[in-house]
Amino acid sequence: MTKVLLLVAHPDYENSVGNKTITIALAELPNVNVRNLADLYPDFKIDVAAEQKALLESDLIILQYPIYWYNMPPILKQWFDKVFAYGFAFGDGAKLTNKTIMASVTAGSPENSYPEGEMKRIMLPVKASAEFCKINYLEPLASYGIYSSPNQDEASKASVLASAQAHINKLITIITNYKF
Numbered sequence: 001m002t003k004v005l006l007l008v009a010h011p012d013y014e015n016s017v018g019n020k021t022i023t024i025a026l027a028e029l030p031n032v033n034v035r036n037l038a039d040l041y042p043d044f045k046i047d048v049a050a051e052q053k054a055l056l057e058s059d060l061i062i063l064q065y066p067i068y069w070y071n072m073p074p075i076l077k078q079w080f081d082k083v084f085a086y087g088f089a090f091g092d093g094a095k096l097t098n099k100t101i102m103a104s105v106t107a108g109s110p111e112n113s114y115p116e117g118e119m120k121r122i123m124l125p126v127k128a129s130a131e132f133c134k135i136n137y138l139e140p141l142a143s144y145g146i147y148s149s150p151n152q153d154e155a156s157k158a159s160v161l162a163s164a165q166a167h168i169n170k171l172i173t174i175i176t177n178y179k180f
């Protein structure tokens with residue numbers, strides 16, 4: 001069974017709807033190890049050894065986060081900066097070459113506000129990092145129109161939850177069908 005590492009990076013997880021719904025559902029799967037980075041490292045002091053161990057124990061690394069200003073939240077960037085070290089992620093003794101990585105993201109804007117190919121372009125730093133480290137790269141799974149606001153009506157809340165559920169179903173299909 002594919003061993004999955006779900007790295008959750010949400011600066012305000014408590015108030016998340018999309019990423020929290022997705023994380024809770026994925027945590028139910030026996031082969032998914034969830035690491036909630038903002039929870040583990042509120043001070044941004046990443047335990048590099050623990051993160052590297054979790055990576056070595058996984059086959060498929062899923063980066064789960066909301067798109068913030070067309071980018072990843074800072075805790076995930078900090079994770080890359082600290083964990084993807086020389087001798088571990090690249091260079092002599094690189095250890096991630098048989099792994100696969102994929103971003104699983106939520107975006108507040110509707111899909112039609114993203115020009116064709118835009119999400120793939122936003123992901124280029126993840127893709128280039130994967131290629132640099134000789135990690136297999138899967139194109140991102142993105143769900144759009146996922147947001148919450150104080151004045152949100154019931155129909156809009158229901159639509160967000162339906163999108164999150166559709167995202168969960170797609171993620172489970174990817175995990176189940178992916179062959180290494």
Ligand SMILES: Cc1cc2nc3c(=O)[nH]c(=O)nc-3n(C[C@H](O)[C@H](O)[C@H](O)COP(=O)(O)O)c2cc1C
Nearest residue numbers: 016017018019066067068069070106107108109146
């Ligand atoms: C600081 C900030 C920046 C954001 N930037 C974007 C953006 O660039 N594109 C977009 O589609 N949504 C953007 N959003 C909306 C978030 O992507 C959306 O709130 C999130 O995906 C909802 O997931 P959640 O329920 O897990 O919080 C932004 C939200 C915040 C708070």
